[in-house]
Each structure stands twice: as structure tokens, then as C-alpha cells.
Amino acid sequence: LYPATLHTILSFASRTGMEFSEEQINFIVAPFDQHILLSAPPGGGKSKVTQARVAYMLSKGINPETMLITMFSRPAAEEFRRDMQAYNIENQPRIRHYHQLGYRLCQSLEKRNLIPTRKLIEDENQWLGICRDNLRKSIIEHGTSDINAYDQSVIDNFLSFVNFCKSDTLPAAEMFSRLKLPSDQQPFILGFELVEKERKRLKFRTLSDLIYDVAVALEYEEKIYKSIANKLDHIVIDEYQDIDPASMKIFHAMAGTRAKFNCIGDDDQTIFEWRGSSPKTMTSDWDAVFPTSSKLHLTKTYRYGHELALAAYNCISRNSERTEKMCLSPLDANKTEINIGYYDEPAHGTPPYADTNQSSMIAAIKRFIEKGNSYSDIAILPRMHSVTPFIEIALIKAGIPYSMHSKSTSIANTPLFKSIASTAALFAMEVSQKEKFSLFAKSLTFPRLPVKREKYKDLFSLVFSEGAIDDESLLNIFPGSKPFFIKSINQRLNSLRNSLSKESFQEFYDSYINTFLMPLVLSESTKGKSNIPKESPSLLDGFIEITKGATDYHQFNRALRAIGSESSNKLGSISILSQHSAKGLTVKMAIIPACCETISPSIIPTKVTDLESERRVFYVAATRPREELLLMLPPDREFIKLSETETNTAPASHQEDVNYVSRFVYEMNIPGAKRISHAIHEGAGGDLDKSPSKIEFNQYLSRLGSFARVK
Numbered sequence: 001l002y003p004a005t006l007h008t009i010l011s012f013a014s015r016t017g018m019e020f021s022e023e024q025i026n027f028i029v030a031p032f033d034q035h036i037l038l039s040a041p042p043g044g045g046k047s048k049v050t051q052a053r054v055a056y057m058l059s060k061g062i063n064p065e066t067m068l069i070t071m072f073s074r075p076a077a078e079e080f081r082r083d084m085q086a087y088n089i090e091n092q093p094r095i096r097h098y099h100q101l102g103y104r105l106c107q108s109l110e111k112r113n114l115i116p117t118r119k120l121i122e123d124e125n126q127w128l129g130i131c132r133d134n135l136r137k138s139i140i141e142h143g144t145s146d147i148n149a150y151d152q153s154v155i156d157n158f159l160s161f162v163n164f165c166k167s168d169t170l171p172a173a174e175m176f177s178r179l180k181l182p183s184d185q186q187p188f189i190l191g192f193e194l195v196e197k198e199r200k201r202l203k204f205r206t207l208s209d210l211i212y213d214v215a216v217a218l219e220y221e222e223k224i225y226k227s228i229a230n231k232l233d234h235i236v237i238d239e240y241q242d243i244d245p246a247s248m249k250i251f252h253a254m255a256g257t258r259a260k261f262n263c264i265g266d267d268d269q270t271i272f273e274w275r276g277s278s279p280k281t282m283t284s285d286w287d288a289v290f291p292t293s294s295k296l297h298l299t300k301t302y303r304y305g306h307e308l309a310l311a312a313y314n315c316i317s318r319n320s321e322r323t324e325k326m327c328l329s330p331l332d333a334n335k336t337e338i339n340i341g342y343y344d345e346p347a348h349g350t351p352p353y354a355d356t357n358q359s360s361m362i363a364a365i366k367r368f369i370e371k372g373n374s375y376s377d378i379a380i381l382p383r384m385h386s387v388t389p390f391i392e393i394a395l396i397k398a399g400i401p402y403s404m405h406s407k408s409t410s411i412a413n414t415p416l417f418k419s420i421a422s423t424a425a426l427f428a429m430e431v432s433q434k435e436k437f438s439l440f441a442k443s444l445t446f447p448r449l450p451v452k453r454e455k456y457k458d459l460f461s462l463v464f465s466e467g468a469i470d471d472e473s474l475l476n477i478f479p480g481s482k483p484f485f486i487k488s489i490n491q492r493l494n495s496l497r498n499s500l501s502k503e504s505f506q507e508f509y510d511s512y513i514n515t516f517l518m519p520l521v522l523s524e525s526t527k528g529k530s531n532i533p534k535e536s537p538s539l540l541d542g543f544i545e546i547t548k549g550a551t552d553y554h555q556f557n558r559a560l561r562a563i564g565s566e567s568s569n570k571l572g573s574i575s576i577l578s579q580h581s582a583k584g585l586t587v588k589m590a591i592i593p594a595c596c597e598t599i600s601p602s603i604i605p606t607k608v609t610d611l612e613s614e615r616r617v618f619y620v621a622a623t624r625p626r627e628e629l630l631l632m633l634p635p636d637r638e639f640i641k642l643s644e645t646e647t648n649t650a651p652a653s654h655q656e657d658v659n660y661v662s663r664f665v666y667e668m669n670i671p672g673a674k675r676i677s678h679a680i681h682e683g684a685g686g687d688l689d690k691s692p693s694k695i696e697f698n699q700y701l702s703r704l705g706s707f708a709r710v711k
Contacts, residue, residue, distance in 0.1 A: 008056060009025055009028060012056070018045065018048050020049065023299060027049055027053060028049055032062065034292070034293060035262075036260075036261070036263070037286055037293055038298065039296070039298065039325060040266055040297075040298040041266060042303060042623035043302050045298070045302055046238070046266075047080065047083070047238070048083075051080065051084055054236060055084070062234065064093040066232050067093035067232065068094050068101075068254070070095075070098065070101060071095075071097055071239055072242055074099070076584065077096060080238070101250075105210075105214050105250070109227070112227065114221060117203070119204050119205070120210070121205070128155075130195060131158060132158075134191050138188075139191075144187065157185065161188045164179060164274055165192050166212040167212075167244035167276020169215050169245070169246060172189045172192040173189050181607070182606050211247050228254050229253055229254060230255075230256035230258040233259055235251055235254065236264075237261065237262070237264070240263035241269055241277060242271075242277045243281060244277055248281075263282075263286075267282040268322055269616065269620050270616055271613070271620055273613050279319075282323065299328055303586055305677065306329045306676070306677040307335065307337065307677035308629060309327055310696075311338055311669065312668070313696060314673065314696050315615060315619060315664055315668045316619045319612045320612070328704055335677070337629070338670050338673070339628060339629070341361050343358065343360070344357060345635055347537070348537035348538065349526055350534055350535045350537055352658065353387050353535075353593060353594035353632070354534075354538035355390060356390055356542040358391065358394035361591060361593070362395075365398075365400060365589075373588060374571040375401055375573050376573060377589060380590075381577065381578070381579045381592050381624065382594060383618075384602060385578070386533070389411035389414055390539070391593055392576070401572070402575070402576055403573045403574070403576070404576050406577070411542070411563060412560060415445050415446040417543060419442060419443055420517070422443045423496070423512060426440060427505070427553070436464075437456075437457070440456070440460050440464075444492075451489070459477070463493055471486050471490060474486050496516075499516065505550075506551060513543075517540065521536045521537050525537055546560070582620060583620055587624055590621065591629075592618075592629070592630070592631050595631045595632060595662045595665050596634045596661060597650075597656055597659075597660050598658045599662070600617075600662045618662075631665060633661050634658070636654075638651065639665075648672070648693050650667075672693050675688070675689070675691075676691075676708075680704065684706075686708060687709060688708055690710065
């Protein structure tokens, strides 16, 4: 480096408290006249070096008015803006997250009458209602009975489809084909088109539309291109692997023929495919668009040690759609342990993760706290929301404080909990007729009564009248229905009426939960076709554990309100957040629950499973901790036996069965990673014992500069 450049870099290092490696410096001082793609591993310091890159460009005379720094989320943009202050640069460039950029573009284009003026709505319930209503219209128009418009999972799938359509400017039918959705979801295509017509009629935009509307308008209005193009010299995009085609079209338009791109990301951490992102953005697509660009790599992680680096690479290297690279831990890196916990043998035939004790996890947390750590140093990262309630129950029983990243995924919002809470309120509270009907309707959501909602008023009148609830009265409401249907409704409503007629709350509790609900759940959850999930018996057990000490409604309600409430514990609280939300997170201890087939990878019978995508999600979760990674596994005896030989491939017969350990855990080859990591720390050389992961281990050892090799 020239003396002036070296002085600048050393000055940056002193301000940020970070010593930059040669790889990082190569990016910071890279030429300004070319497009640059930086690939950075988890814990590679990409945020710090991107800030240093921007500061270096400004120190060399680049005009901040001709720079745009972008990233996906608001918190990331705020953190970047805050950290840039360490460089004491008077005029900072524009730092925007995508929605902010889209909002400003929409405002600018509206003022020039280049796109129609529309209000921004951020009310999720309003947007949900519009999507739900138009999906139902589409289903009616299709004349199909293969899809239930009142099924929440169908509505959730449609919302995901709408968001996916907004990630590009292609027709909805083409986006439907891209997702390989089953044919019974064909109404989604017309549903999306109806939603867009409704949006046009009501003149509004959602956050997703801030980017989508501009990208669509660019395709047919040349004036828009001319109004935003060739005004910048440099565009910096962080987390580039997560960008979608609609956003990319806008950035390319803004760049025009003038601006150079500095894009930073990691194709192995592409986890938002449902939002339109793809690892190809940093591989084949980049090469096609920027064939003469400069591609740089950071190869070291400063977050975790060799054991986790080896295991994570063993897993992610199975993907074919990736840049061939390796993430190394420095020779003097701290040790990061990978530990394994097992669920207790499942009861009631429930999935293994439906363990309301989770004794292995609780014991590991307590050991970690005894070392002087805080609860706030721990994150639990489930792949599926269905796993979370059992974690909450175990933490509540153990008296361990926790907080939910998303309240909507809390156990308190499961249909079972909400239904029982509403039924209890119906028994204990004096409310208006309108509120009473609302509680009644909620009480029927678990188990969900297989009737259309418009029939609820008739059932409400029947339950709270003096007349008998018998087959004749029900046939008047459901004429022509089959006997077994009438019988099931009869039993359900009479059980509800009987429970609500009890004198005391304890009598109500015993009648409704122990006499009616538990036998029903145990019976129905074991049937092949049932609207009661298999894990429901354990969930109901957990509910009873949480509320069993309540002698009246107020105590009962207090126990429910305490679920997931803010903790005043001086050691903070454990964070529970999804693996997708964990992107960018660093903690001392990460816990991945339910490392079992069908959960990780997530396998849904009605969807095509993208194993490479699922592997990337697992990789992101596994690379969050600095000190300890705990994997919670089903009690799979064959896995324990096969681990002794460092087997790195799951038996084919075990795949897609929730009772067996995830294939991703096999691929990590944790025993082998531990052995090689120990050899590195001991400074071993020469031959090491054989392993099925010989190629991956030797690649790591070679790039690390170690003379040891696996035979």
C-alpha cells in the first residue's frame, strides 16, 4: 500500500477497534472504476469493512451526493448509519433500506405524475382482509371444492404467493409455475389479479408495493427511467444475496450507464427465496451481468472456532448452487463447542419435539448460566412455529425468562390456548351479547368446527336457549347432513353447554378440559385425517401444567397473561426467534430445536421441498454462536450408533420421518469435526484417522496451512 493509503487504513482501524486483514484491506481499497462483488462468510466482518470501504471512498474525494448505500431492513440501515459516525466524516452519503428507498421514489414519481398517487397502508389486518376476500371470490369463480378458503393455512399460503408475485414483474401465472405449487391452488393466480384490481380501485400501496409499483412502471414508462438514471456514481448493496428481481431492476435503472456497484453478501446465506431471492444472484446471474467485474472473498470468520467451522462447511458444501469457497477460523480462534441434547421419548404418539420438559435443553441452559453468562446471551432458533409452544412450556415450568421475537408465534396465540381462554371467559365474565358471541365463535376454533362461519349465529342461539340440542334441531340448521356429522356437532355443543352450566370455575375447568377436551384430543390426533395436529395432546398437557394451580378465573387469566411477558430478571431473557429472523444475529449460545426430519428440512406434503434452500437456512442458524451450539435431537438410537463411525449421510429409510435425526446433522459429521478441531488446537501434524468427510477435512487443513491430513 502507498503510505497515504496505509495511514488511512490504520486510522480507520484505530477508530473502530478492528484490525483489518489483508483480504479486508483488498476490498476497502479496491479500484473505484469497476463493479465489485465481495463474498463474506458468517462473522467475516463484512459490515465493518463495508463501512471502511465507504469511508475510504469519501476520503479519496468521492462525492457523497453521488453515492447510495442500501440494505434490506430498517435496523440494519440505522446500525450502519450509527457506526459510520466513528469515521467523523462531515457529509455522509444516503443510507437507505429498501422500503425507504421505494417510498422516496414513489413520492418523487407521484409529484411528477409519472405514477398514480396512492396512500400507504401498514395495517396488516386490513391487508389480510383484502387478500382473504379476493381469494374467496377467486375460489367461487373457479367453482372448485378442492381448496378451503376458510382454512388459515390456505390463506397464509396465498399471502406468501402474493408477496412472491411482488418480488418480480412477471405475470402471476408464471410466478405460480416458478413455485411449482399444486394444481388445487390455481385460484391463487386469479386471486392475485383480483387483489391488484382492488388495490387500484382503493388507491393504496403496501410496503411490498413501494418497490413493486416502481419496478412495474419502469417497464412501460421510459420517462421514469430517464428521471432516475445516471445520477449516481456508486451504489453499495449489503446482503446482496437477499435482493429480489424487482429491486434489482430499480437499482440497474438508477445506475444507468454511469454508476458502479459494490455488492456484499454470501450466497450460502440466501434464505429468502419465498421473497424472490436466489443464490444465482451472486453466482451465474452476476457473471452474466458483470462479466468483467472484480470478485473478492473474505475467507475467515471471527465469530466461531474450528469445530463449528468444520461442521458447518461439511453441511453447506453439499449444495451445488454455490460459489466454491471455505470459511476458516483463525488459528488462535476461541473454541466453539457443538453439543447435543435429546428429547424424552414422546408420549401419546406425538412428534419428539412435543416434549414439555425438554430436560436436556433446560440443563444446558442452566450450565451456561452457572458459568457467569446471562439469559440474554442465548437465542433459541426454531425452523417451524409449531415447535415453539413446547419450548415455551418447558421454559415456563423451569422458571426461565424468555421473550418472543414475534408475539404472533407465542403459545398464547395457538388455536388451542385461544379457544380454551375464550371458553373460560365465556363461563366467568359478564359481557354484552356481541362480545359473548365473539367468545363463543373463538371457543369453536379448537378443535375447529367443520361448519361455515355464517352458521355460528344459529349454533349460538341454540346453545344459549332453553331448548334441547338434539339431532332434530341441528338438522334444521344443516338440512341433509349425514348422521355422523350431526352426532359430532351434537356432542360438541352439549359438552360446551354442560361445562358452561357448572357452579364453580374448578368444576367448569374439570368438565371442559379433563372430561371433554382431553379425551377428544387423544382420540382425534391419532387418526389419519383429522383437523387436530398430532402434537395437540402434549400441547394440552402443557396448558394444564401452566394453569393447574388456578382456583378461579382471575388466577387462570393471570397465568395466561404471564406467558411471554417482559422479564425483569437481571440476567435478561432468552430470545426465541425463527431461523429466518436470526440472519445477522451473533450470540454466545444458540439452540436449534427439533433437528429432525420434516422440520429441518421443512417438508410439507403439498409443496416441493428445495433441499438446498433448507440447508442454507440450517447453515445460517448453526453459524450464529460464538461459544456454544446446542442441537436438540429426537431419541434416535441408530444415529447414536452411526455417529461412532463419523457417518455423514442419513439412512435413506429415515428421511422424511419426524422421529429420526435431520440429514443436516449427519452431514455436519460433528464427531469428526470435534476430532479434527482438537488436532488443530494441539498443533498435530502427519496422518489423522480415516473419516467419511476426508475430502472436506483435508481441504480445511490445507487452506489453514496445517500439515495434518486425514488418511
